[in-house]
Amino acid sequence: MHEGFLGIDVGSISTKGVVIDRDYRVIAYRYLRTQGNPIGSIRQLLKELGSEVDSRLRILGAGTTGSARRLAGVMIQADIVKNEIIAHAVAAGTYYPDVQTVLEIGGQDSKIIILRDGIPVDFAMNTVCAAGTGSFLDHQAARLQIPIEEFGARALRAKNRVSIAGRCTVFAESDMIHKAQLGVPTDDIIAGLCDAIVRNYLNTVAKGKEIRPRILFQGGVAANVGVRAAFERALGQEITVPEYFLVMGAIGAAILAAEATRGQASRFAGFEVARTEFATRVFECDGCPNRCEVVETLRGAEVIDRYGDRCGKWSEN
Numbered sequence: 001m002h003e004g005f006l007g008i009d010v011g012s013i014s015t016k017g018v019v020i021d022r023d024y025r026v027i028a029y030r031y032l033r034t035q036g037n038p039i040g041s042i043r044q045l046l047k048e049l050g051s052e053v054d055s056r057l058r059i060l061g062a063g064t065t066g067s068a069r070r071l072a073g074v075m076i077q078a079d080i081v082k083n084e085i086i087a088h089a090v091a092a093g094t095y096y097p098d099v100q101t102v103l104e105i106g107g108q109d110s111k112i113i114i115l116r117d118g119i120p121v122d123f124a125m126n127t128v129c130a131a132g133t134g135s136f137l138d139h140q141a142a143r144l145q146i147p148i149e150e151f152g153a154r155a156l157r158a159k160n161r162v163s164i165a166g167r168c169t170v171f172a173e174s175d176m177i178h179k180a181q182l183g184v185p186t187d188d189i190i191a192g193l194c195d196a197i198v199r200n201y202l203n204t205v206a207k208g209k210e211i212r213p214r215i216l217f218q219g220g221v222a223a224n225v226g227v228r229a230a231f232e233r234a235l236g237q238e239i240t241v242p243e244y245f246l247v248m249g250a251i252g253a254a255i256l257a258a259e260a261t262r263g264q265a266s267r268f269a270g271f272e273v274a275r276t277e278f279a280t281r282v283f284e285c286d287g288c289p290n291r292c293e294v295v296e297t298l299r300g301a302e303v304i305d306r307y308g309d310r311c312g313k314w315s316e317n
Contacts (some may be wrong), residue, residue: 002057005261006044006268007254008076009087009247010034010068013107013135014220015041016250017049019057024255028052029247038068042075043274050271051119062268063087063257065249074297074305075278077269080253080260087112087252092216094255095242098223100212103231104248105201105221105238107134112206126205134220136169140176140193144186151190155226165196172196194226198234209244209304218248276300285309 004027011034018029030048064072071131092099093115096199099227102113105111107199110133114122141148162184172193179189185225193294215237221227222245244251257266269276281300284291294314297305307313 001074002054003060004053004057005254006049006059006062006076007250007252007257008042008062008064008066008072008078009084009086009249009253010038010042010064010066010072010262011084012067015045016066016247017045018244018247018250018254019053019059020254020258022258024251024258026244026251027057029244029250031246036069037276039073039075039209041218042068042072043276046076047274050192055307059266059268059270061254061257061261061266062259063253064225065253069129070305070307071297073270073278075276075299076273077267079257079267082253082256083225084249085111085113085120085125087249087256088124089115090217090255091248091252092218092242096216096240099210099214099216101215103206103215103217104219105133105197105227106219109133110201110205110219112209112211114209120249121124122209124205124207124209136172137221137224140173143173144190146186146190149223152194152224152226154187155191155194155224156229158187159185160188160218161195162188162192163196164192190214191226191230194224194230195234197221197227198230202234210293211235211237213237213287215233215239218245218265219245222246246308282308285314298317
């Protein structure tokens with residue numbers, strides 16, 4: 001009988017999923033765009049993962065992480081639901097025991113995790129501004145009509161590195177347009193943007209943090225060799241991009257599920273959840289002056305989860 005553990009990481013831009021074996025080796029993984037529909041992307045993820053793994057595979061534990069971790073956890077009846085800081089740290093420390101710093105830039109946020117002796121001791125997140133994140137890079141690549149897959153390589157071909165304002169997406173785009181109007185080559189502008197992304201990250205997210213090697217670079221932006229090279233230049237250190245850099249959060253969720261279910265049966269509802277109808281709705285409770293916004297998750301016509309109320313009137317029922 002084949003056995004494994006499932007991890008799902010649902011963010012605002014992408015939905016990631018992995019199945020790992022007992023030795024934490026990846027059996028299958030998927031990276032999908034959330035496209036503003038986390039329920040649909042979670043169902044599609046389960047459908048694709050279910051079709052890839054052996055039909056005899058038995059899932060011994062399932063975990064979820066990411067900004068929509070609660071929704072995903074309710075849908076699949078996860079054994080554990082953890083925030084993305086813990087998930088990324090666990091995956092990094094499991095695959096790279098000597099890691100001391102994790103740099104992670106995703107679709108709409110960025111974070112840094114400081115580990116010492118395999119234990120996360122400090123972290124910081126930037127969820128306020130999208131400057132330097134994957135969605136911003138996607139937008140600039142589309143504006144310049146360059147495939148995002150080629151964006152980083154173009155930066156490496158730059159002859160001169162120009163300075164681009166990187167503290168704000170609006171200023172960065174305006175500065176890029178201004179440099180183009182001056183006749184600065186596109187490759188030089190892209191290189192300048194990569195430098196600006198790293199400068200912004202180090203001055204905001206990583207400010208005051210002691211960045212020690214080994215340094216891992218995770219998240220979708222780690223695919224950009226230009227940003228990776230800019231980090232190495234700025235830090236004077238080698239940067240490691242893990243093989244599964246896109247899905248490290250999901251791997252962490254799967255490892256956490258393996259630890260949580262040791263010696264007990266999993267609650268996982270199965271890959272057939274992909275064929276189940278789910279919905280969410282929001283209502284305002286008028287029971288007191290707080291007027292809490294309560295979020296409900298429904299499976300078919302049945303309410304399976306409520307949260308958002310401060311007093312527990314709805315969530316505890």
